Amino acid sequence: MNDMDLQIKINEAWKLKKDGKKVEALKRYNEIFNALCQEPTEYAKKFKETTQDDDDTRKILPKYFEKALEYLRRDDIACKISNNMGTILAELGDIDGARKMFEQAVDLTPDDTNYPDPRVGLEELK
Numbered sequence: 863m864n865d866m867d868l869q870i871k872i873n874e875a876w877k878l879k880k881d882g883k884k885v886e887a888l889k890r891y892n893e894i895f896n897a898l899c900q901e902p903t904e905y906a907k908k909f910k911e912t913t914q915d916d917d918d919t920r921k922i923l924p925k926y927f928e929k930a931l932e933y934l935r936r937d938d939i940a941c942k943i944s945n946n947m948g949t950i951l952a953e954l955g956d957i958d959g960a961r962k963m964f965e966q967a968v969d970l971t972p973d974d975t976n977y978p979d980p981r982v983g984l985e986e987l988k
Contacts (some may be wrong), residue, residue, distance in 0.1 A: 868894065868939070879950060888950045895943050902930035934970050938977055941970040945980045952987065961987055 871894050878887035906912050912926035934940040948963030960983070967980035 868898075871897075872939075872943070875946070879946070884950050884954055888947060888954075891943050891947045891950070895940065895947070898934070898940055898943070899930075902933035905933040906930040931969075935972045938972060938975050941967045941972070941975075941977060941980065944970055945977075945983065948980065948983050952983065957987055 871890065875887050875890035875894065878884075878890060906926045906929035909925065909929050912923055912929055914921045914923055944963050944967035948960045948967060951957075951963055952960035964980040964983040964987070968984070971977050971980065
């Protein structure tokens with residue numbers, strides 16, 4: 863998904879939430895996140911130490927997940943989408959789901975980014 867399409871879809875999800883269509887907004891954010899996850903998988907496959915071929919099978923090694931996570935942390939898009947999903951889930955009363963999304967947002971926040979929103983969300987769930 864190119865940056866222009868991504869921004870259009872994010873804007874659509876935000877408008878749905880703003881219009882009170884939380885379930886539809888959550889679905890749209892989920893679609894966006896799933897699309898975002900396609901790129902890291904391709905990125906991770908490029909590194910020799912991420913997979914191992916044995917006979918007719920290919921094993922995915924821990925380094926694969928590290929590289930995919932590294933890719934998702936290249937900017938703040940994935941963490942913000944996860945945070946927005948957590949917010950909607952909290953508003954819908956799904957506290958466990960919201961907690962998981964806020965924790966994911968914390969994990970996906972780039973180290974050099976000051977983005978306290980998911981931590982605030984976690985605190986507000988207590």
